[in-house]
Amino acid sequence: MRMPDDFDAISDAVDEVNILKGKKAWEETPVFDAAKDKTQFRQYEAACDRVRNFYQEQHEKQTVEFNIKMRVNMRKNVRARMGVWEAMEMLNTLVDDSDPDTELSQIEHLLQTAEAIRRDGKPDWMQVTGLVHDLGKLLYLFGSEGQWDVVGDTFVVGCAFSDKIILPETFAGNPDATDAVYSTEYGVYQPNCGLENVMLSWGHDEYLYHIMKVQSSLPAEALAMIRYHSFYPWHREGAYTHLTNAADDKALAAVRAFNPYDLYSKSDAPVDPAVLKPYYAGLIKKYFNEVIEW
Template identity: 50%
Template sequence: MQVQKMREEYSKLNRMEMSIWECCELLNEVVDDSDPDLDEPQIQHLLQSAEAVRKDYPNEDWLHLTALIHDLGKVLLLPKFGGLPQWAVVGDTFPLGCAFDEANIHHKYFKENPDYNNPSYNTKNGIYWDGCGLDNVTISWGHDDYMYLVAKENGTTLPSAGLFIIRYHSLYPLHTEEAYMQFLNDEDKENLKWLRIFNKYDLYSKSKVAVDVEKVKPYYLSLIEKYFPAKLKW
């Protein structure tokens, strides 16, 4: 499967070494065509999300950092990371190996996918089973999964809810439409609560008031030091 090839290729983490903050700055070179706020540097969106979470959940520092880094996988759009096309990096994600739920955006176009008529894949559960856990479900490739791989393989100490948010924040059919809920195990269900909290800040925290980057930078650098190594392989 193409997704498995992408995961295998990018799991090598052989593109470059840099810190989390360096990647935040690098993200300013990225233009996400699916983002309505194209006039805002990407780092502003990250910091606006993080600062909004920090204000409402002051004791959950892992969630502040998760908000800051959740979109760093969009560096896949840059030439040094393979220059992947927009459709392969941003936008909603969806499970493969089971029927395409009608909750998926532009559902009618899934009829063009060969899996649509494959009897192994076109039932509700497909190749999976109730309660199998999202970790066992193949999700379409994108910036979510790449950043999850980077964080996990570099030994982050973020709690599982943080990794869950990073990995599935673009899986809108699940966390906004409750599609594919049958695959969740108990840990997924707990983590989904945090993803839904986070989602409010991801979509609606963008404001016209720019965050003073230099003012908040020391705080986020301290969180990066707490939860990540100084340099990461990407």
């Protein structure tokens, strides 16, 4: 199946903006990217127009009503039954011919992320988290409403939209921005209720998190890496401290340790899925159900 002409281009442009905006804030600098020239990634300005148009749509449509509908739909329906490697191969059928800068297949990006983590001697649960972290993009094959509910930075819905979210002015067209409850600081939440108790904007991270939470033996840190790695307003910009609690501090450290592997491993040398499959098949067997309900 082919994606809309700019699916991978949008996803990559979002990553590029995050790369160029980012400041390394994790405690232990990853070894794998120490010698890389980050200026070789495409510049912020080149991605800006495409990203602005994407976020304009996302920010107008990610409402509380939409997010509740998506979660109800997820609980009521099983979209497919298959193992993790089969899901990776299914994701790999998404092809984008329009973006000359996107030469990696979906499965190659997952393997590059996992291999970068492996080379740095990180634990096997973190390696396999890198392997699966983008599998939520299967949402596109399962009938998403567009790109805006699959990729992009995530944020809290149900309370005032933070000014730390990228392009915050584009929320002006979202009806929740003027709702009597949803537009207040705490909205539907209690002070310091913890991120486990808030609703993040729907997309591939949130979808995969809810699947892996009940169908894997991944540790809490891995689940945090999956759920929060696109939650830039929190883990990079420091927003939502009025909602977080002590339990979120550990999650924050985990996400900051993971994100450079996701963002910067795309420039690594090519990988051979056939060669690497036996190693990762062992990790998949260790941490996941043989068949997962997607």
